[in-house]
Amino acid sequence: MWRARWDPGVLKAEALALLPCGLGMAFSQSHVMAARRHQHSRLIIEVDEYSSNPTQAFTFYNINQGRFQPPHVQMVDPVPHDAPKPPGYTRFVCVSDTHSRTDPIQMPYGDVLIHAGDFTELGLPSEVKKFNEWLGSLPYEYKIVIAGNHELTFDQEFMADLIKQDFYYFPSVSKLKPENYENVQSLLTNCIYLQDSEVTVRGFRIYGSPWQPWFYGWGFNLPRGQALLEKWNLIPEGVDILITHGPPLGFLDWVPKKMQRVGCVELLNTVQRRVQPRLHVFGHIHEGYGVMADGTTTYVNASVCTVNYQPVNPPIVIDLPTPRNS
Numbered sequence: 001m002w003r004a005r006w007d008p009g010v011l012k013a014e015a016l017a018l019l020p021c022g023l024g025m026a027f028s029q030s031h032v033m034a035a036r037r038h039q040h041s042r043l044i045i046e047v048d049e050y051s052s053n054p055t056q057a058f059t060f061y062n063i064n065q066g067r068f069q070p071p072h073v074q075m076v077d078p079v080p081h082d083a084p085k086p087p088g089y090t091r092f093v094c095v096s097d098t099h100s101r102t103d104p105i106q107m108p109y110g111d112v113l114i115h116a117g118d119f120t121e122l123g124l125p126s127e128v129k130k131f132n133e134w135l136g137s138l139p140y141e142y143k144i145v146i147a148g149n150h151e152l153t154f155d156q157e158f159m160a161d162l163i164k165q166d167f168y169y170f171p172s173v174s175k176l177k178p179e180n181y182e183n184v185q186s187l188l189t190n191c192i193y194l195q196d197s198e199v200t201v202r203g204f205r206i207y208g209s210p211w212q213p214w215f216y217g218w219g220f221n222l223p224r225g226q227a228l229l230e231k232w233n234l235i236p237e238g239v240d241i242l243i244t245h246g247p248p249l250g251f252l253d254w255v256p257k258k259m260q261r262v263g264c265v266e267l268l269n270t271v272q273r274r275v276q277p278r279l280h281v282f283g284h285i286h287e288g289y290g291v292m293a294d295g296t297t298t299y300v301n302a303s304v305c306t307v308n309y310q311p312v313n314p315p316i317v318i319d320l321p322t323p324r325n326s
């Protein structure tokens with residue numbers, strides 16, 4: 001349960017923790033104050049003290065706040081590909097992590113394609129061109145794409161660092177000349193590419209962002225905590241559909257071989273407390289393919305590839321009522 005409290009100049013939203021059995025339980029002030037609201041302005045999300053340990057954060061939130069439990073949090077069956085679209089709805093076809101393996105994918109009927117990143121293995125211009133050709137062959141009215149950590153050439157700072165290094169971890173990328181990748185986004189002529197930016201289609205405000213928690217130094221990696229929170233703070237209120245490459249904590253973010261939750265704690269708090277989109281589409285954690293909902297937001301991990309990079313998971317279809325006047 002949430003309550004807002006007036007403090008001089010600042011409205012602080014705080015969680016009143018309840019144990020599942022209904023007994024109230026006090027917990028540390030730094031946790032309670034994970035969000036605050038300035039007068040007449042938006043809710044401010046703060047870095048969680050367990051930010052760097054998402055598995056621990058998950059356990060804490062679940063025990064103290066029941067945050068990931070039924071009945072408000074549930075697994076959801078995606079819409080069957082052959083189900084008729086209800087009148088007045090827009091059909092979104094969600095994919096992610098296709099990793100240059102699009103040939104076997106059976107693409108269903110829909111209005112808007114969403115791709116949540118990792119469309120290549122290394123972001124090589126040849127891969128981007130091939131992906132763009134595939135997009136061009138698809139019949140959707142709108143195709144919206146973000147990058148993931150595998151789109152190395154889309155991360156200009158990553159590339160600037162890479163060419164300074166003596167030891168090249170990614171030889172085929174390192175030998176690219178700057179003129180071959182500086183405008184790599186321009187190769188995506190058959191979609192709307194979002195990078196910390198938004199677009200409105202069919203009346204839906206859609207925002208896309210490629211950043212994810214640091215993991216072996218790939219593209220668009222940032223440390224957990226303040227650095228990622230600053231990217232999530234760019235997401236405007238009122239967004240209907242959020243696309244990120246990685247998951248938020250607790251939703252389709254489980255890595256079985258490590259027995260770890262790896263979703264971003266600050267992304268979860270931004271989504272659940274501030275932005276509250278209708279739909280959040282992501283991928284990155286291939287093992288987490290599926291759909292969940294928390295009563296406000298539907299979460300889609302649309303990873304087509306398995307953890308072994310086999311492109312076997314079907315695209316996920318979601319129908320949303322089209323906003324009026326669009």
Ligand SMILES: Nc1nc2c(ncn2[C@@H]2O[C@H](COP(=O)(O)O)[C@@H](O)[C@H]2O)c(=O)[nH]1
Nearest residue numbers: 118149213215255258262284285286287307
């Ligand atoms: N323990 C963690 N595993 C991670 C994390 N990020 C990714 N992964 C694992 O890698 C695969 C594939 O990711 P890709 O970006 O290389 O395609 C993913 O399915 C996980 O198994 C992480 O932060 N922690």
Ligand SMILES: [Mn+2]
Nearest residue numbers: 097118284286
């Ligand atoms: Mn991937």
Ligand SMILES: [Mn+2]
Nearest residue numbers: 118148149284
């Ligand atoms: Mn990824």
